[in-house]
Amino acid sequence: MKIFCTLLILFLTIIFAHAQSTKGIIQGKISAGNQPIPFANITLENTQIGNTSDEKGIFELKNIEVGNYRLLISAVGYELYKANVVVKAEETIRLKVQLKESQLNLDEVVVTGTMKETFIKDSPVKVEVITQKFLQTNPTNNVIEAVQTVNGVQEQINCGVCATNDIHINGMEGPYTLVLIDGMPIVSSLATVYGFNGIPTALVDRIEIIKGPSSTLYGTEAVGGVINIITTKPSKMPIINFNIFYTTHRELNTDLAVTPRISDKITTTFSANYYRNQYRLDKNEDNFTDVPLTERLSLFNKWVFERKHNRQASVAARYYTENRFGGTLQWEPEHRGSSQIYGESIRTNRFELIGTYQLPINRQNLRIDYSYNRHLQDSYYGHTYYKAAQSVYFANLVWDKSFQNHDLLVGSTFRYQSYEDNSAADTDDKRFVPGIFIQDEWKFRPGSSLLTGVRLDHHQKHGFIVSPRINLKQSLGEYTTARLNVGTGFRVVNLFTEDHAALTGARTVVIENDLQPEASYNATLNLNQGYTFGESAGSVDVDIFYTYFTNKIIPDYDTDPNYIFYDNLEGFGISRGIAFNVQHTFLFPLRLNAGATLQDVYEMKKDALGNRLKERQVFTPRLSGTFVVGYQFKKANISVDYTGRVMGPQRLPVFENRPTQSPWYSIQNVQITKEWKKAFQLYGGIKNIWNFTQDSPLINWQTPFDPSFDTAYAWGPLQTRRLYLGMRWNIR
Incomplete structure (x- = not known):
């Protein structure tokens, strides 16, 4: 014993x-x-x-x-x-x-193309990245101004009074672009009008951009492309991060982030952004403010939890409030809703919740991504009262499994949206959209992969909608990569919440028929060539894109200047073109990034005799380009950044005594930054160096309450040259 x-x-x-x-x-x-x-x-x-x-x-x-x-x-x-x-x-x-x-921007980690972490050079989907460092080369008070530094991406101002804006990708209007925050569809529908402006750049780690449809993974609205705003992890933040700048137009932008060290297992960051502009400018002498007066506050808090076996768990919340006014110089807050003194006054309150939780199942990567947002808008457009509320509940259940040469991703999506307003649209719209998707990335040999996927969504009104895609990545050499992307997209339209022209001005809105979902078919060919020249290096990107639309919903501004007619296009729409981009880092501390996009965006319509006519899309330049040039004086820790964009002529809406085509123009900016030991930076610069602005974007501004008054003639910059000075300070 x-x-x-x-x-x-x-x-x-x-x-x-x-x-x-x-x-x-x-x-x-x-x-x-x-x-x-x-x-x-x-x-x-x-x-x-x-x-x-x-x-x-x-x-x-x-x-x-x-x-x-x-x-x-x-x-x-x-x-x-x-x-x-x-x-x-x-x-x-x-x-x-x-x-x-x-020297090549290929080793950064991205997630948007496949919903899984991968390096840019390994991704079967082309992803373009804007880093926080790049955002600092031309500081802005919101994300929407920052993303237009990417070739083929254009900010479009939709209202010349209150300056609502959206993003065009490869010529496709704002509602075709899906905006994500940490992979969640936070900015959609009603929020696209003003919510995009309320995202400060200080909380951004990077912005990932996909041009082309991604409906297979992300569903409706991802027809033209995806912009994924990824917030900074608390573990990457200094204990205190402070940034402030002030312009000669009396704009004040302040960011403060505090990241206390709680424990090795729990990290968190608290941040606040405050923006104020109360200076009434009227350079074009139309008795209206050139840019709206704005006061905005954004509060953000993110928590990340380190769990056993490195499982993910995080939650973030943001509150955003804004008071915006644009109108005649005589307008005061007591004139809100007045039928005598014209002003557009918009008050916005918004709450967002975003999180992810990886389930504690042994040897399985199964996670839940979830989000909720509540958007409230209380506004007057002249004496027209517009009040709207939107709530969106969203959840993704995603299973990720790798075996042999395959990476499998399977998911189920649940989206519930509640929207109500007092406009001529449906005043009480509730939608539940469930969906499933499956994706497989097959790495059939080193440097080559085939990504296939399909999504099935069910809409209560439109039934089942299928969205497949195929992405092929082929390595043609050590520094040469080709990508072919083919896919479909669909979009269910929220007319009054997406097209601001239906709310501003005095035109009568006419909806011709029961609007059907739009569908698109897209193909994109990308070729990336890296190269070395001595000890310097660079890369060249060429994209050829083609998108075919059916059931495209278009506004008709031209038939009658007193009406806007909306209907599904009987013909078809086309967005096609070629984009070229080069980035190069020289042996001496000089870097260059420049690109140009040549595009043809049009609809084929029928005239009164049934003949097909080609009509170019308004506010879409045939040729546009961007450039960034940076030089660093290393011994002095001084850097100089020169950024700009060039816009070719655009077709404009037809108005009496107004041109139907815009001229060429360029917006250029310069900034000088001095750094001390990576803890303190002092920076200053000039925006819109050549002081280019368009004439008044308003039609018949003398009679703003008359049916002939219109705000939809903004084709270029409205803000004149301004100087700015700022500082950044952090404690680690």
């Missing part, structure tokens, strides 16, 4: 020791030269194990099963680091990692 007990104890000791010894640790410090690299991303390939380096560049990966792994370390601006590591029982691997500065 004694021998038996001894053997049993020995056996249990061996088992216990083995159980304790199946784990290992990887530790290290990440540097570039003598400088530590904070907030680098460290992952073990094909696992859920990962972490970020701290402010001293130090990282640790714990509880790693014994085995062979491939260690990946990435940081914005640096080449991807790869190393094979062998994890042994109860051993700690200690590494000293040196990163090299990246």
Whole structure:
């Protein structure tokens, strides 16, 4: 018996020791030269194990099963680091990692194209990225102004009084672009009118942009493209981050973020943005404010929880309130709703909740992504009262599984939207849209992959809608990659909440028939060529795109100047073109990013005799371009950034005594930044250097309460040249 007990104890000791010894640790410090690299991303390939380096560049990966792994370390601006590591029982691997500065923008991690983390160069879907560092080269008070620095992306002002705006991608209007925050469809329908302006750039880690339909993953509204605004993780934030700038137009923008160090398992950040502009400008002498007076406050809080086995869990909330006015110079707040003194007064309150939770199921990557937003608008357009409320509940249940050469993604989507207003549209609209999607990425050989997917949504009014897509990525050499994307898109229209022309001005809105969902068919061919020239490097991108629309809903401004007629197009619509972009980093500290887009966007309509006529889309230039040039004086820690865009002629709505085509113009900006030890920056610059603005965007501004008054003639910038001065300060 004694021998038996001894053997049993020995056996249990061996088992216990083995159980304790199946784990290992990887530790290290990440540097570039003598400088530590904070907030680098460290992952073990094909696992859920990962972490970020701290402010001293130090990282640790714990509880790693014994085995062979491939260690990946990435940081914005640096080449991807790869190393094979062998994890042994109860051993700690200690590494000293040196990163090299990246001259090609291909090693950044993106998620929008496939809903899974991947590197830009490995993504079967082309994704363009705007980093926080790039946003600082031309500071703005909202995201919508920042994204138009991307070639083929255009900000369009839809109302010359209250300055509502949207984003056109490859010539397609704003409602065709889906805007996500952390992958959730937060900005949609009613919120597209003003909600986009309320997103401050300070809380943005990066902005990912896809041109072309992505309805397979994201559903309705993702017809023209997707803009995914990814907020900064608290672990990447300094303890205090402060930014403020002021312009000669008396615009004040302030950002403050506080990130307390709570524990190793829990991180959080609190941020606030305040923007104020109360200066009445009237450069074009039409007795109306050139830009609206605005006072805006945005509050944001994000929590990230570190859980067992590196499972995801985060939640974020944002509150946004804005008071906006545009109108005659004589207008005062007591004239709100007046039929004598014209003004457009819009008060907006909005709440957002975003989160993700990975379920604790062993060896399965099953997560729930969820969001909720409530948008309230209380407004007067002259004496017309418009009040609207929208609530959107959204949830994604996503299962992700990798096996052999396949990455499988399966998901189920639930979206419930409640909308009501006092306009001529449906005053009480409630929609529940369930959907399922499946996607498989097959890496059939190194550098090549085939992504296939399909989505099925059910709309109570329109029944089932199917959206397939195919994406092929083919490596043609060490620095050459080709991508072919083919897919379909669909869009269910929310007329009054998306087209602001239906609310402003005095035109009568006529809906000709029961509007049907729009459908599109798209193909895009992308070729990316990287190159080196001595010790400098660069890349060239060429995109050829083609989209065919059926059932396109178009506003008819031209038949009668007193009416806007809406109907499904009997013919078809086309958006086609070619885009060219080059980025180059020279041996000396000079960088260049420039691109141009040549596009043809039109509808084929029938005239009174039944003949088909080609009609170009309004506010869409045939040729446009963007450029960014940056130079750094390293010894003095001074950088100079020169940014701009060029816009070709655009077809304009037909109004008496007004041109039907806009001229060429260019908006250019310059900024100088001085930095002290990466903790304090002083910056200043000039926006709209050449002081170009269009004439009055208003038709018959002398009689704003007359049916002939119209606000939809804004084709160019309305704000004149201005100087600005700002500072950034952080404590780590």
